[in-house]
Amino acid sequence: MSVRLVNITKEFADPEREGGKLVAVRDFNLEIQDGEFVTLLGPSGCGKTTTLRMIAGFEMPTIGEVWIGGKNVSNDPPNKRDTSMVFQSYAIFPHMSVEQNVGFGLELKGRPKAEITREVRQIMEVMGIADLAHRRPDQLSGGQQQRVALARAIVNRPSVLLFDEPLSNLDAKLREQMRVEIRRIQQTFKITSVYVTHDQAEAMTVSDRIVVMSKGQMMQVGSPFEIYSRPANRFVADFIGRVNLLSVTVERLEQEKNIVRGTDGSRYEAASAASGVAEGGKALLMVRPESLSVESSAGAAPAAEGRMAFAQGVIDKTVYLGATVEYEIDAGYERPILAVSHDPVNAGFWRTSDRVVLRYSPRAAHLLPPESE
Amino acid sequence: MAHGISKAAAELRRAARDPVLLGVILLVAGSLIVFVLYPLISVGAASLDVGGGKTGLGVYRDVIRSAYLRKAFYNSLMMSTLTALVGTLIGFLFAFAVTRAKVPLSKFFNILAIIPIVSPPFIGALAIIMLFGNNGLITWNLLKIQNFPIYGFNGLFLAQVVTFFPVAYLTLKGVLESMNPVLEDAALDLGGSRWKVFTKVTLPLAFPGIASSVLLLFVETLADFGNPLILAGSKFPILSVQAYLQIVGMYDLPKGAAISVLLLVPSLIFFYAQRALVNRRKYTTVTGKPQQSTTQIVSPGARIALFVFCLFVALVVGLIYFSIVVGAFAKVWGFDHHLTLDHFKFVFGVGFKAVRDTLMIAGIATPFAGLLGMVIAFLVVRVKFPGRKFVEGVSMLSFAVPGTVIGIGYILAFNHKPLALTGTLAILLLNFVFRYIPVGIESGKALLASIDPSIEEAAVNLGADSRKTFSRITLPMILPAFFSGLVFAFVRAMTAVSAAIFLVSSRWNLMTVHIMAQVESGNLGAAAAYSLLLVLIVAAAISLIRVALKSQYSKYGGAMLHF
Numbered sequence: 001m002s003v004r005l006v007n008i009t010k011e012f013a014d015p016e017r018e019g020g021k022l023v024a025v026r027d028f029n030l031e032i033q034d035g036e037f038v039t040l041l042g043p044s045g046c047g048k049t050t051t052l053r054m055i056a057g058f059e060m061p062t063i064g065e066v067w068i069g070g071k072n073v074s075n076d077p078p079n080k081r082d083t084s085m086v087f088q089s090y091a092i093f094p095h096m097s098v099e100q101n102v103g104f105g106l107e108l109k110g111r112p113k114a115e116i117t118r119e120v121r122q123i124m125e126v127m128g129i130a131d132l133a134h135r136r137p138d139q140l141s142g143g144q145q146q147r148v149a150l151a152r153a154i155v156n157r158p159s160v161l162l163f164d165e166p167l168s169n170l171d172a173k174l175r176e177q178m179r180v181e182i183r184r185i186q187q188t189f190k191i192t193s194v195y196v197t198h199d200q201a202e203a204m205t206v207s208d209r210i211v212v213m214s215k216g217q218m219m220q221v222g223s224p225f226e227i228y229s230r231p232a233n234r235f236v237a238d239f240i241g242r243v244n245l246l247s248v249t250v251e252r253l254e255q256e257k258n259i260v261r262g263t264d265g266s267r268y269e270a271a272s273a274a275s276g277v278a279e280g281g282k283a284l285l286m287v288r289p290e291s292l293s294v295e296s297s298a299g300a301a302p303a304a305e306g307r308m309a310f311a312q313g314v315i316d317k318t319v320y321l322g323a324t325v326e327y328e329i330d331a332g333y334e335r336p337i338l339a340v341s342h343d344p345v346n347a348g349f350w351r352t353s354d355r356v357v358l359r360y361s362p363r364a365a366h367l368l369p370p371e372s373e
Numbered sequence: 374m375a376h377g378i379s380k381a382a383a384e385l386r387r388a389a390r391d392p393v394l395l396g397v398i399l400l401v402a403g404s405l406i407v408f409v410l411y412p413l414i415s416v417g418a419a420s421l422d423v424g425g426g427k428t429g430l431g432v433y434r435d436v437i438r439s440a441y442l443r444k445a446f447y448n449s450l451m452m453s454t455l456t457a458l459v460g461t462l463i464g465f466l467f468a469f470a471v472t473r474a475k476v477p478l479s480k481f482f483n484i485l486a487i488i489p490i491v492s493p494p495f496i497g498a499l500a501i502i503m504l505f506g507n508n509g510l511i512t513w514n515l516l517k518i519q520n521f522p523i524y525g526f527n528g529l530f531l532a533q534v535v536t537f538f539p540v541a542y543l544t545l546k547g548v549l550e551s552m553n554p555v556l557e558d559a560a561l562d563l564g565g566s567r568w569k570v571f572t573k574v575t576l577p578l579a580f581p582g583i584a585s586s587v588l589l590l591f592v593e594t595l596a597d598f599g600n601p602l603i604l605a606g607s608k609f610p611i612l613s614v615q616a617y618l619q620i621v622g623m624y625d626l627p628k629g630a631a632i633s634v635l636l637l638v639p640s641l642i643f644f645y646a647q648r649a650l651v652n653r654r655k656y657t658t659v660t661g662k663p664q665q666s667t668t669q670i671v672s673p674g675a676r677i678a679l680f681v682f683c684l685f686v687a688l689v690v691g692l693i694y695f696s697i698v699v700g701a702f703a704k705v706w707g708f709d710h711h712l713t714l715d716h717f718k719f720v721f722g723v724g725f726k727a728v729r730d731t732l733m734i735a736g737i738a739t740p741f742a743g744l745l746g747m748v749i750a751f752l753v754v755r756v757k758f759p760g761r762k763f764v765e766g767v768s769m770l771s772f773a774v775p776g777t778v779i780g781i782g783y784i785l786a787f788n789h790k791p792l793a794l795t796g797t798l799a800i801l802l803l804n805f806v807f808r809y810i811p812v813g814i815e816s817g818k819a820l821l822a823s824i825d826p827s828i829e830e831a832a833v834n835l836g837a838d839s840r841k842t843f844s845r846i847t848l849p850m851i852l853p854a855f856f857s858g859l860v861f862a863f864v865r866a867m868t869a870v871s872a873a874i875f876l877v878s879s880r881w882n883l884m885t886v887h888i889m890a891q892v893e894s895g896n897l898g899a900a901a902a903y904s905l906l907l908v909l910i911v912a913a914a915i916s917l918i919r920v921a922l923k924s925q926y927s928k929y930g931g932a933m934l935h936f
Contacts, residue, residue, distance in 0.1 A: 056834055077390045078833045091831035095849045105835035156835065 001069030001082075001159040001192055003032040003055060008064035010050055010216075024050040026216045028064070032194065037186055039195040039203040042213035043239065048196045051213075052162055055194060057081045069159050084153035085162040088169065090145045092137040098124075098148050099133040105156040123155040126185070143174045150182070154189060161186070163195040167202060179205040200240045204228065212236045229288075232274050234368055237286055244292070244310075244337050246285040250367070253279050258367055260285055269308060269362035276369030284368040289338040291364035294327060294350055297357040307359040311337050315354045325349045329356060394839040398758050401749060405767045407792075408807045412782025413774065416637075419630035419785050432631040445610035446635060449595055452526075452611065453639075456533040457590035461583060463534065464541025467686060470679040472549040473575070474671045482683050485690050486542045489535065491911050493868040493885050495599025495892075496904055497532035500693035502603065503700050503897055508707025510696060524606030532600040535689060537593055541586040548582030549575075567672050581650060588647035592640050596775030598871035599885075603892055612636045613777040613871065620781060620875070630785065633778040644773035697908075700901030707897075716902035724899070727887040728906065734798070734883070735866035738805035742862035745806060746813020747855050751847055753814070754821040755829065772811045776871025779808060784875050796878040804876055805866045813858020820854040821847070856922045860915055867911050 005028055014022040025047040032038050040048035053059040054066060057078035065074045073081050084105070093101050103120045111119075124130045127147045132140065140148065146166065153161055163182070167175045183206045186193050197203055203210050204224040212219040212227060212235075220232040231237040234245070248260035248268060258270045260283060268285055277283045287310060297312055313331030325344045328336040339358055341347055350356060423431035436442050470476045471483055489497070505512045505523040512521035556578070560570040601611035612632055620629035671679065701717070703710045720728065752758070753765045771779065783804055787794040794800040832846045833839075848855065870885040877886045884907050891900035 058830060058833075075390065077838075078830070079836050079838050083834065085831065085834045087827040087831055089825045089827050091825060091827040093828060093832070093846060093850075104832070104837075108836040108841065152831075152835070 002034050002067075003030075003160055003192060003194065004065075004067035005030045005051070005055070006065040006067065008051070008054065008061045008066070010047070010054060010059060011062045023216055025054070025061075028216075028218055030211060030218070030221070032192060035190045035192055037183070037193045037195065037206060037208045039197060039207040039210045040213060041197060041200060041203045041210050041239075042219075043198055045215075046213040047216040048198075048213050049164055052085075052164055052194060052196045055160065056083050056085050056162055082159040083162055084156050084158035084160075085164060086149045086153050086166045088165045090149040090166075090169075092140075092145055092148055092152075094137050096137075097133065098129065098135050098137070098140070101137070101148055102152045102155055105152065109156070119155055120151075123151045126188070127151045127154075142170050143178070146170060146178060150185065154185065154191070157189070157191070159192065161191045161193040163193065163197075165197055166195075167197070167199075175202070182206055212239065214239075229364075230272050230274065230366055231286070231368065233276075234284060234371055237368060242289055242338055244287050244289060245368070246311075246333070247370075248283050248285045248367075250277060250279050250281055250283050253277070257362070260367065266309075268310075268365065270365035270367050271363045272365075273367035274369055277367045282370040284370060286366045286368055287360045287364055289326070289340040290342075292337070292339040292358045292360055294329075294339050294341055294356050295359055297355045307361055310358045310360045312355075312357045313337065315350050315352050315356060318350065318352055320344070320349070329358060331358070391839050394756065397748065397839075398752060398756070398764075401745075401752065402760055402764050405764060405807070408803050409767050409770055412779060412786040413637075413770075415785040416630045416633050416778060416782045419626055420634050422627045422630075424627075432627045433634075436628060436631050436635065441610060442615060442632065445612050445615045445632075448605075448609055449612040449636070450639065452529065452533065453591045453594040455530060456537055456594040457587045459530075460534050460538040460590045460594075461541040461545075461586045463538040463686060464543075464586060465545050465579070465583060466679065466682055467538070467542045468545040468549050469575075470683050472546055473554075474676050474679050476676060476680040476683055478680075478683070482687060483546075485687050486539045488694065488908075489539045489690065490543070491864050491868075491915060492908050493599065493870065493888065493904060494536055494597060495532075495603055495870065495885075495889070496697060496908075497535040497693060498528070498600040498603035499888070499892060499897070499900055499904060500696045501528050501532050502892065503696045503706055503901070504692065510707065513707055524604055525609035528604040529601055529609065529611070532604055533594050533597060535693060536597070536600060537590050538686075540593060541590055544586045544589065545579065545582055548579050552578050567675070571671075585647050585650045588643050588650065591643045592647070592773065595636065595640055595643075596777070596871065598775075598777050598874070599889065602889060613775060616777050616781060617874065620784075626785065629781055633775075633781050636775050637778050640775055640778075641773050648769075697901045697904050700897055701905045702902075703898060705898065706901070716898040717906075719899050720902045720906060724887060724903070727882045727884050727903075730881050731867060731884040731907075732910070734801050734805065734881070735863055738802050738809070738866050739859055739863040741802070742806045742809045742866075743813055743855055743859040746810040746858040746862075747817050747848060747851060748843070749810065750814045750817025750821055750851070750854070751843060754818050755826060755847075768814055769811050771808045776808070776869065776873075777875075779804065780872035780875035783872065795876075796880060798881050800876050801873065801881055801883075804872055805862070805869065808869075808872065809862040809865045810858070812861035813854065816854035816857045817851050820851045824850055853922065856918055860918050863914055863918075864911055867907060867914075 008025055008028040009023065010025040011021045011023050013020060028047075028051060030038075040051055042048050050059055054061050055068075057066075057073070057076060057080075061074065065072055067073065068081065068083070093104065096104070099120055102124060103116045106116045106119060121130065121133075124133060127150060129144060129147045129151060132144060132148070137145065137148070149166070166182070167178050170178060179202055182195075186206075195203075195206060204227075207224060209221060210224055210227045211221045214235050220227060220236045222230070222232075227236060228240050231240065237243045237245070246262055246268070248262055250258065250260050250273075251267075252259040253273060256271050258273050258277075260268050260270065262268060262285075270285060273283070292310055293307070294315075311329070311331035311333070313329045315327055316330040316336055317328040319326040324340050324342050327339045327341070327350060329339060331337050337358060341349065418428075420432055421428040421430070423429040467482065467486060471479045476482070501523060502509070504510050505521055505528065507513065507520055509521065509523070512518045512523070552575070557570050557574055560574045561567070565573065596613065598613045598617070601614045602617070605611045605614055613636060616629045616632040616636060619625045619632060699710070700706050702712045702714070704713045704715065749764065749768050753761060753768075783800060784795060786792070787800055794803070828850070829842055829846055832842045837845065868885060869883075870889060873883050874886050874889070877883055884903055888900045888903045888907075891897070891903065
């Protein structure tokens with residue numbers, strides 16, 4: 001079912017702060033479609049978990065409304081809301097078996113015993129934990145507990161499935177496996193899902209849409225592609241992946257072809273621009289490291305079709321990672337330029353002190369509004 | 374201020390979403406006010422009653438002018454201080470010998486130190502009369518001394534040290550056990566001698582525990598009533614007994630109340646000092662295996678000395694219980710030591726009503742106290758509501774307030790309408806329930822604080838209301854705390870005397886009060902038989918609860934210990 005957050009502000013009493021309160025979420029508006037998977041992404045303290053807990057009903061908004069499936073549930077307690085949550089710590093009941101844990105929600109709903117057993121069996125089958133039915137929680141591994149928590153949430157067929165950083169306690173390999181698993185399960189049951197994480201790769205893997213938050217405010221909502229390639233501002237660009245930014249002045253804004261000039265007068269082209277970028281004003285030119293090619297500056301090797309020079313400089317640092325090589329290039333700017341090249345076995349790689357030119361395709365360049373603060 | 378109110382309003386708004394929870398909060402807070410605070414306020418009010426409907430400090434003036442009562446005040450403080458220091462010293466040496474020096478018979482010493490805790494608090498006094506009194510086994514039968522001066526300071530001091538050193542032992546045993554022996558190993562490794570390690574590492578680390586034990590023993594000794602009633606005698610007045618005598622002997626309620634206030638004030642001061650000390654101490658959570666060390670931390674000579682010391686303490690404690698057991702079967706203690714079952718015939722015949730009453734009262738009060746303790750622990754740790762601190766503070770008060778003061782408070786507060794309860798079963802039950810919740814609350818709080826709140830949130834999220842969450846999730850998880858609350862409430866309800874002595878009636882009497890009466894009338898054999906039966910009942914009940922807990926543990930496969 002759809003979820004609607006209308007004008008939500010959440011304040012907590014905090015005598016140590018100015019005004020005696022902490023504003024955890026401010027003027028938050030979001031509409032989630034039926035069956036959609038939306039992730040709230042942001043650094044810790046950005047208000048994402050508070051937002052999730054307001055949907056579940058554990059927190060009540062100071063101002064604003066929560067709607068689930070066309071019904072205003074703002075004043076309903078958590079047990080009256082048709083949401084199921086997967087907790088960061090899994091919150092498996094330690095005194096119940098796996099089977100009892102999974103069946104607890106259905107039992108509370110007063111379903112007949114036979115039906116509960118059937119549903120529980122079925123969901124444990126789907127989650128691949130059927131053989132753990134009679135285990136005690138302390139006999140489970142982290143990954144198994146995670147699956148039990150997920151099964152316990154899904155078996156109720158809730159209107160909304162809520163995930164509070166569910167993978168943060170797993171090791172890296174299991175985490176990648178579970179991301180895919182969560183996405184698969186959600187697609188199978190088509191349950192509207194809200195997912196909280198601070199891990200951008202996780203957010204990119206599971207989500208239909210990502211909401212980036214900072215200091216209680218929404219920074220951008222969009223598909224993983226939009227968030228990564230067309231960020232709305234510097235915070236989003238920085239938070240999701242690494243980025244190269246140049247200060248520029250906007251000369252001309254045109255569909256798919258925006259012309260800007262660098263501080264030294266060089267001309268750049270960018271295919272897209274965020275709102276807030278205006279002709280004649282300042283802007284930031286953004287190119288991700290993997291979109292920069294590192295080429296020899298010696299001789300006059302002609303640029304490939306449509307590629308433009310981004311900067312010239314000297315390789316300052318080389319980090320060889322096997323699949324990729326990462327370079328830091330001193331191009332005379334305050335911060336070094338980052339570039340990543342793939343497949344070093346075939347492409348070869350540069351060494352420290354080599355003089356290089358960095359080229360980009362305007363398709364991969366994006367303009368951000370200048371920093372206001 | 375304004376934001377405090379808005380916070381309270383927000384918490385109320387949230388609580389109102391759950392009417393059951395709101396009802397429980399109101400019920401708990403209301404009953405704490407009526408059954409804990411109101412009696413104390415009644416004592417204060419009564420002490421200011423100078424007659425003729427006027428209030429003033431006249432009664433206090435009379436009390437302070439009385440040289441005898443001044444002496445009682447001084448004696449009480451002196452006895453409490455001495456007992457606190459000596460009891461803690463013995464408790465520390467005992468705990469050190471058992472946990473660190475690992476003397477032979479450690480297990481036996483451990484059990485021996487715990488027995489006095491589950492016994493009626495005046496059993497020491499009873500045994501001392503039997504051993505050193507006018508017809509005492511040692512003084513009269515062995516040494517042929519008549520009228521040995523056991524009444525007064527000597528006897529009382531001995532009785533109170535024996536009664537309270539186990540409290541220090543248990544406190545310090547916990548402290549020493551939680552201390553990582555690797556620290557001592559490290560000090561030895563750095564070249565410290567064993568004595569240096571003890572004085573520079575062990576003792577400083579244990580110091581907060583030692584100080585806390587001294588304060589705790591002071592409060593408990595000051596509140597002690599049974600031992601001084603039997604042993605203090607008229608030449609060595611003690612405050613708690615004087616308050617009782619003013620009321621029961623002289624029917625002078627205002628004076629009894631004023632003495633109670635004088636008793637209450639130092640108790641509260643030392644109690645809160647102890648709390649502050651305990652709260653300042655950082656808690657280290659025990660995870661994984663306890664640290665093991667194979668190093669001998671004391672020299673062989675010191676070990677032998679500690680062992681001899683433990684043997685001596687064990688001998689004294691053993692002698693006390695030996696005399697109770699023998700006394701229960703001896704025809705006339707001190708004169709005719711032929712074995713007989715006469716005393717038990719009396720206990721199970723004429724005197725059986727008190728046994729029945731006691732069992733019934735303890736049996737009813739215990740589950741209520743246990744459950745109330747868990748509910749309060751849950752409210753205090755998990756639920757945000759205005760007045761949470763108040764509920765927590767008041768519920769812990771009964772730890773600090775001497776039983777005598779509470780007993781006087783109850784007869785003052787509940788002898789008129791709308792709550793005319795004197796002489797009823799209810800007044801005894803209410804007193805026991807509200808007096809014996811703190812241990813359950815404390816262990817419940819500690820356990821709850823270590824349990825991730827999202828486990829309960831998960832239950833609510835799955836559709837459980839607050840009642841279901843508490844009964845299906847919270848309570849099963851804090852079962853160990855619930856059981857320790859039950860044990861404490863039962864032991865105390867069975868062995869209590871200081872408050873109960875004001876509240877018993879011909880309709881409802883208690884074994885402990887009966888024992889005191891038998892001692893006073895010189896019928897030591899019957900008193901010993903009653904005491905023995907009492908200790909056996911308590912021991913049986915504790916074993917029963919232990920077994921129940923063990924079966925629960927195995928059912929949970931030890932899971933509860935990890936969460």
